[in-house]
Amino acid sequence: xxxxxxxxxxxxxxxxxxxxxxxxxxxxxxxxxxxxxxxxxxxxxxxxxxxxxxxxxxxxxxxxxxxxxxxxxxxxxxxxxxxxxxxxxxxxxxxxxxxxxxxxxxxxxxxxxxxxxxxxxxxxxxxxxxxxxxxxxxxxxxxxxxxxxxxxxxxxxxxxxxxxxxxxxxxxxxxxxxxxxxxxxxxxxxxxxxxxxxxxxxxxxxxxxxxxxxxxxxxxxxxxx
Numbered sequence: 001x002x003x004x005x006x007x008x009x010x011x012x013x014x015x016x017x018x019x020x021x022x023x024x025x026x027x028x029x030x031x032x033x034x035x036x037x038x039x040x041x042x043x044x045x046x047x048x049x050x051x052x053x054x055x056x057x058x059x060x061x062x063x064x065x066x067x068x069x070x071x072x073x074x075x076x077x078x079x080x081x082x083x084x085x086x087x088x089x090x091x092x093x094x095x096x097x098x099x100x101x102x103x104x105x106x107x108x109x110x111x112x113x114x115x116x117x118x119x120x121x122x123x124x125x126x127x128x129x130x131x132x133x134x135x136x137x138x139x140x141x142x143x144x145x146x147x148x149x150x151x152x153x154x155x156x157x158x159x160x161x162x163x164x165x166x167x168x169x170x171x172x173x174x175x176x177x178x179x180x181x182x183x184x185x186x187x188x189x190x191x192x193x194x195x196x197x198x199x200x201x202x203x204x205x206x207x208x209x210x211x212x213x214x215x216x217x218x219x220x221x222x223x224x225x
Contacts, residue, residue, distance in 0.1 A: 028057055030107045038087055043104060044078075050106040051078035054113065059122050070120055081116065083109045090166060091158040098155055107141065141171050144193045145216055148205070149182040150223040157183060160223065163204040168195045184217070193218055 031050035035042050043223060052066055052075050059065050066072065085106045092101045151157045164173045171188040178184075191197050197207050197219060208220040 029054055029110045029113055030105065030174070031057075032088070032103050034101060034103045035087075036102065038102075043085070046104040047078040047082055047106055048075050050104065051075050051081060051108060051113075054108055055122075056118070058113070058117060065122065068120075071122075074116055074120065081108045081112045083107045088165075090162045091155075092162070093159075136191055141188050141190050142192070143186060143188050144218040145176070146185050146187060146219045146221050147182055147212075147214070147217050148185060148221045148223075149180075149208070151181050151183060156223055159187070160221075163200075167196065167199060168205065169199060201216045 031053040033046040033053075034051045038098050055071065055075065056063055056065060066075070067097070085104055086118050088103050088105055090101045090103065092100050093099075148160050151160060160183070161173055161175070164170050164185065171190060174186040176184045176186050187196075194210065197210055200207060204224050205221050206224045208222045210219050212218075212220045214220075
């Protein structure tokens with residue numbers, strides 16, 4: 001594709017960025033679950049799945065906890081613990097073809113979930129490991145600018161934004177400018193940028209330079225081969 005065509009495609013994508021989620025779940029009390037529709041029935045099931053993920057994450061990562069009858073009963077009432085929910089659309093590749101994947105993002109009430117775990121004898125605040133994980137999750141979000149190069153098509157751009165948006169450390173993604181085969185992104189991240197860069201392998205993005213000598217740019221990224 002000619003560079004001018006790429007820039008035109010990117011400009012159109014900036015205008016319709018609503019198709020790519022700007023905000024994703026980024027703490028231990030939220031979860032993202034794929035869905036096929038926004039129906040009441042599917043939403044109810046997705047909220048249960050999301051709460052199950054949160055409970056497992058807060059209690060050490062062992063799915064065996066879900067087999068306990070009292071835990072299963074609590075998860076069945078997931079709607080009682082929901083603070084808010086929203087839907088997001090990601091562009092994914094299926095058999096070489098791009099398609100839109102809908103998902104539900106649920107944020108649960110921290111105090112209500114903590115009380116639930118305490119009542120079930122699953123309070124997570126006692127272990128040093130859990131405290132460390134929670135302390136990391138509570139770090140104040142920070143804003144960085146990254147330059148992503150190697151975007152030779154509109155699909156490359158969408159995949160790059162989706163890769164960042166799906167990362168649990170990323171709270172928001174904003175495209176600021178496009179030039180040649182690259183785009184500058186402003187991203188809000190929970191914690192230090194290096195932690196995000198360390199999490200990128202396998203995401204579709206790679207780190208070209210974690211400390212580029214470029215004013216206003218905190219890292220150079222590229223499309224993963």
